[in-house]
Amino acid sequence: MPPFAETILVVFTLIAIGYGAAALRVLKPETGDGLSDFVFTIAVPLLLFRTIATANFDHGAPWALWVSYFTAVLVTWTSAHLMIRKGFGRDARSGVVAGVTAGFSNLVLLGIPFMSGLYGEPGLAVLSQIVSIHMPIMMGASMVLFEWAVKRDGAGGESKSVIALVTGFIRQLISNPLIIGILGGLLVRLSGLEIPVVADRVIASLANVAGPLALFAIGVSLRGYGIRGQVPQALAMVSLKLLLMPAVALGMALLLGLPEFQVKVVVAAASLPAGVNSWLIANRLDTGQRLASTSMTLGTALAAATTGIWLLIVDAVV
Template sequence: MLQVFLKTLPFFALIALGYGAARTRFFTAEATAYLTKFVFYFALSAMLFRFSANLSLSDILDWTFVSAYLLGTTAIYLVATIVALVRKRGLREAAVEAQCAVIGNVGFLGIPMLALLLGDQAIGPVMLVLAVDLIVFGSLIVILVGGGQEKQANVFASALLGLIRNPMIVSISLGLAWSALDIPIPAPMNEFLTLLGAAATPGALFAIGASLASKSAERISVAGWLTFCKLVLHPGAVAICALILFPVSQSAAAIMIAAAALPVAGNVYILAQHYQVAPARVSAAILVSTVLSVASLPVVIAWVTTLGP
C-alpha cells in the first residue's frame, strides 16, 4: 500500500505544482487553456496513436469487458440520476450530476498513470474504457442536456460531430487503422511520436492542477455525494460486474476497476459550462474528487494488484 502510494505521489505532485503555479498567478488562465489545448490535440493524440498503432482491434475489443464496464457504470449513472431527480433538480441537472458520478479523468490521468503502475498490458483496456466513456456517455450527456435547447436532429448531429472532432477518438481510430494495414511505423515517425507523446504525461498533469485553481468548493455536500459515487460506488459496481456478473480475466478486471476509481474528468465541466447547467456543482466535484483521490486511488490500485493474472 505504501509502495503504491509512493509510486502515485509524483503524479499528484505534478498536479499540485500546476495548482500552485496557477493559484499564485504565475501561470495564467490563458496559459492553462493553451497548455490544455496542446496536450489534448497534440501530445496526448501522439501518445494514443502510437499506442493503438502497435495494437490490433482484437487486442482492444472485448465485448465481455465492455459489457461489465457498461453495466457497472450505467448502474451508478442511474443511481446518481435518481438521487438528483428526487432532489427535484430536473433532467438536465441530473444528467450532469450522473456524468460526474461515472466519468473519470481517463485520458489525462488514467492512461499515463495506469500504464506505468500496471504495465503496458493496461493500455488496451484503459483505451477501451476511454472509448466507452466518450462514445456512450459523452453522446448521452449531449442528448439529455442539449435536447431541451435544440431540435432532436440537431442534438444527434452535435453528438456525432463531437465524436468525430474528438482528437482522442480520432487518434485511436487512426492508430488502429494503421495497425490493421500492418505497416511498420517508420523510425523517424516513431521517434517523433515518442518525443511528442512524452510531453503528454507531465503536460496533462500540470494542466489538471492549473485548471483546479479556478475551481470552487461551493455546494460541498453535493460535491461530496458525487465524489463518493465516483471514487467508491463506481469502482465497486464495476468490480461486481467484472468479477462476478461478466467475469473477465483478473488483470483486465484490475485495470477496469482502477480506471473506474479515477476522479471526475475535467471535460464534464466544459460541457456544464457550455450548456450553463450546474457548472459550480461540477467544479466542486472535480476539485473534491481529485483531492480525495490522492488517498483513495492508491488503496484501489494496491487492492487490484493482488487480483493476479
C-alpha cells in the same frame, strides 16, 4: 509501502505542483489553457495512435471489459441522477450534470499517465480499449440527455430533430482529436504497415510528454475551478464516483471472469475522479456549474487516497 503507492504519490504531486504554480501566479492563467490544448489535441492523440498501432492486445475481444466498465457507468450515473433530483430536489438539467459528474472518469488527462505509471504499456493498451468507445458513448448519452433535460425543464425553445442530433454527434466525433488518433492507430494496425523509424521517434517524443504535462495542466485548471459551494451535494456525487463506481466495476469484472490484469485496470479506471467534462456539460445546460466545479476539485483531492484503497482491494481479491 505498496508498489503502486509511489505512482500515486508522483501523479498527485504533479497535480499539486500545477495547482501551486497557478495559486502563486508563477504562470499566467492562460498558460494552463495552452498546456491543456496541446495535451488534448496533439500529445495524447499521438500517444493513443502509437499505442493502438503497436501495442500487444493479447486478451481477445474486449466485450467483457466494456460491459464491466460501462455497467459501472450506468449504475453510477443513474444513482447520481436520482439522488440529486429526489434527494436534493433539483431539476432534470441538474440531474444530467450530476450523472456526468459521478459517471465520467477522467480517463485521458489523468487516466493515461496514471495507468502508464502503474502498469506500463500493457496497462495503457487495456485502457485505450476503454477510451476508444468511452468518448463516443459518453458524448452521445450527454447530447441525448441534454435535449431531454432542457425539454423536461421547459428551459429552451424547439427541441432538435433526430437528424440534427445525429449529424451534430457525428460532426463532433470526427473532429475530436482523440477519436482521430484512435482511428488512425486502428487503420495502421489493420493495414499491417510499420510506422517509419523517423516518424515513430517524432511521434514518441511528443507522446512521451503527454503524461506529466496533462497532470500539471489538471492542477492549473483546478485552481481556476475551485470549490464554489454546494459542498453537501458535491460530496454525495464524489462518494458515488469514488466508492460506488469502482465497486460495481469490480463486481462485474469478477462476475464476467475478466483476466486478473484487466480487472486491475478496469477498477483503477473506474476509481478515477471526474474531469472537466462535467463542468462543460453544466455550462452548456446553464445550471449546476458550482456542483460540477466543487465535485471535480474535491474528487481529485480525495482520489489520492481512495484510488490507493481500491488498488489494495483488487490485489486482495484477484
